[in-house]
Amino acid sequence: MIQTQNLFSRIAGISTLVLCAAGGLLYVKKPVQSVPAKPAPAEIVQAAEVRSLPGQLDNIPLFNSDSPEWVKKEGILLSTFPPDGKKVPAAHLNFAFQGQFNLFAHHFSHTPLNLRTLYIGALLYNPSSAPVTVEVLQAASYLMEPDAPFKQKPALSESPNGEVYSGPGIRAVDSVLRGMRQPDFPEKLLVAPGETALLMNRPIPVRGLEKPINGRSTFVRLKSSGKVYAATLAMYAPQNADGGDPLRGLRQRAPTLEEWQQLLNNGGLAGPRDKTPTPPDGTSGSLIYGRVAGVQQGSGWFAELVDRDAKNLAIPQTGKAISYAISTLRGGTLGTQQVQAGKMLARYPDTAYEAHGNYGVHYNLILPLHNTAQKPQTVAVSLETPLKEDRLSKNGLRFRQPPLDFPYFRGTVRLRYQDDGGYDVTRYVHLWHRVGQVVEPMVKLSLAATETRAVKVDFIYPPDSTPPQVLTVRTLE
Structure with missing residues (x-):
């Protein structure tokens, strides 16, 4: 018993x-104690006229090094060097830059063997018989830890001095948007004929972190007086000649220029490789965009958002909205059928066919808002992330309450306008939006009868955001 x-x-x-x-x-x-069932999410449809974004990408090429994102095998991340004389010719895309171009590199290290420090190097090569000067116009490079951890932020935060950020890529493009060049980047590089210069040689340390995971994001604007080739590479910290053991974290040091050149000449692509993307003409299975590793066409998108055959944008009727699509891509055009993703001028076969998301692209938009009514009206300007659709399934953009948990846009937006008191205002706001989240506007203005007032909105599309977004003008009731 x-x-x-x-x-x-x-x-x-x-x-x-x-x-x-x-x-x-x-x-x-x-x-049995009953657990209250979670209420089903409510779908919110916001009536809006969704328009394609006027303008187009410029022709400034962008060196886009984003594959593999998680590096576990050292090697070549992206090389546009000529393949001649290289041990692995397929690792070199043979694309020369001249004049203005941008460089973006975004890579992570995850629990490396014996917690060795991974270094990211960036090289520039002058193939000509005359010296080439490369100006470093703006430049920033940040680690995830401790520089810019991924942390939740309020939906909108004022960030006048760049004190609000939520990831290394977000902070890097924020700094460049403000015109910064970090002090440890040179003002210019003089690359001798037939020689290679080191633009960057930065570590991704993991030792001492609570979790041995870290990453680095870099964004640089450059201007070259002649042709140059570029490469980014990943190498674990070499051992000192005095016998220091890097496997135990002792006397690890940065690679030398000669060691980077040896890896460039004799190494293959870094690994592991990311998912192979779906071809543009693919019609079956899941749509896999893939990670970008190549040269994309376009670094900026300038546009005046006006009505057709007009110089102004007539604000919508009270309670209505006009939304301009931002960073649209295959499978996510929000009914506009406009794909804004930059074309790839050179790429590896197992990486993205387009620069979906347009990381590092500077969207510079002017809205000359015009109140056609004979009475004052209040207008609001918002950057929003509706649920992703290719064709709008309902008469407007779809949101939901509560929003999906994953943050889809996090980054800095610059606003320039004249406030209701007649003063010129420049604001930097950091946005942290979940997908489908209904958000407060970035700015509200009271326009007098027949008044026209311009609002300038610009941002560098932040890494670790997920497209598409919309820039919405709404007349409030």
Whole structure:
């Protein structure tokens, strides 16, 4: 009997054992505590006229090094060097830059063997018989830890001095948007004929972190007086000549220019490789965009958002909205059929066919808002992330409450306008939006009858954001 009772006592929570007066056993089930069911998310459809974004990408090429994102095997991340004389010719895309071009590199290290420090190097090569000067116009490079961890932020934060950020890529493009060049980047590089210069040689340390995971994002604007080739590479910290053991974290050092050149000449592509993307004409299976590793066409998109055959944008009727699509891509054009993703001028076969997301692209937009009414009206300007659609399934953009948990846009937007008091205002706001989130506007203005007032909105599309977005003008009731 005791043994039986002990046995049943082990299943507490399923039933309660009661000894009856008659000597038998009676099982009385415990009442099950009901858990309130979570309410189903509510879909919110915001009526809006969705327009394609006027203008187009410029022709300034962007060196886009984003594959593999998680590096576990050292090697070449992206090389536009000529393949001649290289041990792995297929690792070199043979694309020369001249004049203005941008460089973006975004890579992570995850629990490397013996917690070795991974270095990211960037090289520039002058193939000509004359010296080439490369100006470093703006430049920033940040680690995830401790420089810019991925942390949740309010939906909108004022960030006048760049003090709000939520990831290394977000902080890097924020700094460049403000015109910064970090002090440890040179103002210019003089690359001798037939020589290679080191633009960057930066570590991704993991030792001492709570989790041995770290990453680095870099964004640089450059201007070259002649042709140059570029490469980014990943190498674990070499061992010092004095016998220091890098496998134990002792005397690790940065690679030398000669060691970077040896890796460039003799190495293959870094690994592991990311998912192979779906070809543009693919019609079956999941749509896999893939990571970008190549040269994309276009670094900026300038546009005046006006009505057709007009110089101004007539604000919509009270309670209505006009939305301009931002960073649209295959499978996510929001009914506009406009794909803004930059074309790839050179790429590796297992990487993205387009620069979906347009990381590093400077969207510079002017909205000359015009109140056609004979009375004052309040207008609001918002950057929003509706649920992704290719063709709008309902008469407007779809949002939901609560929004999906994953953040889809996090980054800095610059706003320039004249406020209702007549003063010129420049604001930097950091946005942190989940997909489908209904957000507060970035700015509200009260326009007098027949008044026209311009609002300038610009941002460098932040890495680790997910397209598409919309820039919305809404006349408030």
